[in-house]
Amino acid sequence: MERTAIxxxxxxxxxxxxxxxxxxxxxxxxHAKTIVFDVPDWSGxxxxxxxxxRLTAEDGYQAQRSYSIASPPEEREVAITVDRIPDGEVxxxxxxxxxxxxxxxxxxxxxxxxxxSIQDGGPLLLAAGGSGLVPLMAMLRHRQATASSVEAHLxxxxxxxxxxxxxxxxxxxxxxxxxxxxxxxxxxxxAGWVGPxxxxxxxxxxxVGPAPSAAPKIYVCGPTAxxxxxxxxxxxxxxxxxxxxxxxxGPTG
Amino acid sequence: MGPIxxxxxxxxxxxxxxxxxxxxxxxxKGFPVLSAGPTPHTPLDEWTFEIxxxxxxxxxxxxxxxxxxxxxxxTVDIHCVTxxxxxxTRWKGVSVDTLLGSVSTTARYVLxxxxxxxxxxxPLADVTGDRAWIVYEYxxxxxxxxxxxxARLLVPHLYFWKSAKWVRGLTLREQDAPGFWEGYGxxxxxxxxxxxxxxxx
Numbered sequence: 385m386e387r388t389a390i391x392x393x394x395x396x397x398x399x400x401x402x403x404x405x406x407x408x409x410x411x412x413x414x415h416a417k418t419i420v421f422d423v424p425d426w427s428g429x430x431x432x433x434x435x436x437x438r439l440t441a442e443d444g445y446q447a448q449r450s451y452s453i454a455s456p457p458e459e460r461e462v463a464i465t466v467d468r469i470p471d472g473e474v475x476x477x478x479x480x481x482x483x484x485x486x487x488x489x490x491x492x493x494x495x496x497x498x499x500x501s502i503q504d505g506g507p508l509l510l511a512a513g514g515s516g517l518v519p520l521m522a523m524l525r526h527r528q529a530t531a532s533s534v535e536a537h538l539x540x541x542x543x544x545x546x547x548x549x550x551x552x553x554x555x556x557x558x559x560x561x562x563x564x565x566x567x568x569x570x571x572x573x574x575a576g577w578v579g580p581x582x583x584x585x586x587x588x589x590x591x592v593g594p595a596p597s598a599a600p601k602i603y604v605c606g607p608t609a610x611x612x613x614x615x616x617x618x619x620x621x622x623x624x625x626x627x628x629x630x631x632x633x634g635p636t637g
Numbered sequence: 638m639g640p641i642x643x644x645x646x647x648x649x650x651x652x653x654x655x656x657x658x659x660x661x662x663x664x665x666k667g668f669p670v671l672s673a674g675p676t677p678h679t680p681l682d683e684w685t686f687e688i689x690x691x692x693x694x695x696x697x698x699x700x701x702x703x704x705x706x707x708x709x710x711x712t713v714d715i716h717c718v719t720x721x722x723x724x725x726t727r728w729k730g731v732s733v734d735t736l737l738g739s740v741s742t743t744a745r746y747v748l749x750x751x752x753x754x755x756x757x758x759x760p761l762a763d764v765t766g767d768r769a770w771i772v773y774e775y776x777x778x779x780x781x782x783x784x785x786x787x788a789r790l791l792v793p794h795l796y797f798w799k800s801a802k803w804v805r806g807l808t809l810r811e812q813d814a815p816g817f818w819e820g821y822g823x824x825x826x827x828x829x830x831x832x833x834x835x836x837x838x
Contacts (some may be wrong), residue, residue: 475782
């Protein structure tokens with residue numbers, strides 16, 4: 385087979401493992417942390433892309449995981465937010481053991497489909513379930529960093545207030561002209577909550593908007609049940625399937 | 638071996654199954670779902686499977702005709718590029734050899750085409766020799782739509798994005814050309830044992 389790679393592709397920068405240094409750690413919720421990396425010779429990314437991390441134990445055993453990038457392309461450093469899966473192998477280590485100055489192998493950015501940049505225009509309809517917010521946050525941060533006026537509507541579904549990432553930043557974003565944020569809590573809404581407290585449904589998506597006539601660019605990210613349901617409802621509402629980009633944020637331990 | 642990660646011990650070595658895990662993969666008991674868009678729902682009475690392209694004549698099967706073809710029940714390990722592997726998955730479907738049986742072609746590549754617009758490219762040699770199936774049952778039950786039902790391609794020796802969900806046809810081609818993920822930077826061939834995840838691997 386002529387599968388020996390095309391020479392130009394062998395040197396693709398994204399595929400090269402780089403030794404990244406943890407430059408900051410930030411607690412985001414009861415069970416999630418943002419890890420900021422200083423990556424040498426980083427080539428930049430597009431909002432929505434992910435990186436791969438590779439960890440090596442003393443006996444040579446290696447584990448890899450993919451994580452969406454949370455930071456916008458405009459920032460020099462690369463941030464990911466990692467949900468701690470209790471019985472996981474990698475996410476508890478990243479949440480509990482990592483300290484500033486630690487070095488990890490990282491490569492990327494990868495993924496060319498679940499992407500948005502301001503040149504793509506809007507309006508944007510972003511639907512996040514739980515930590516599925518991470519790549520969508522990169523899009524909103526990119527919008528902010530470029531002072532774009534693209535209309536952006538975010539639906540965020542979480543079980544309880546404890547599961548909401550980037551809480552302070554979300555309330556700031558919610559006050560920005562052109563951005564609306566709708567939250568729903570599926571298990572335990574905060575005290576005094578008057579907003580939706582149920583799983584995503586048709587009415588909720590209609591309220592979030594924009595209508596199919598506005599031809600929004602749609603990004604849905606979250607656990608499978610959320611993504612399946614939200615994507616199906618959006619199709620039912622009349623959005624063309626090709627306008628709906630999905631990404632699963634399954635628990636990767 | 639890469640530089641040692643301070644404090645990382647790892648416990649995903651796969652135990653007695655370690656030898657069945659390609660590099661960088663971990664063992665998954667569940668069955669994660671990944672797809673780039675909404676799950677399509679084509680009614681079975683409108684469903685067909687077609688072999689076309691560089692063939693003497695295109696052939697197609699209706700759903701009922703597909704079910705009448707001799708079936709096989711492969712039990713295989715699957716490896717997703719997102720790092721999970723699942724062992725001993727049980728499927729039922731028709732070997733691609735059976736479908737290609739009466740086809741005369743000089744093609745060396747195929748492009749699998751699917752409901753929802755997904756595509757993936759493979760060498761013809763990798764979907765023949767009883768190494769690839771059009772499967773419609775998983776674990777003794779009809780294949781769930783979110784896992785690719787009514788039928789998906791199953792090519793377990795390559796990363797699982799090659800096992801296209803909602804498959805509707807194979808286009809035979811003289812020249813290779815990237816499919817969906819391959820056009821977005823994923824490896825053209827995708828051998829998990831060589832860890833061919835991305836272009837350049």
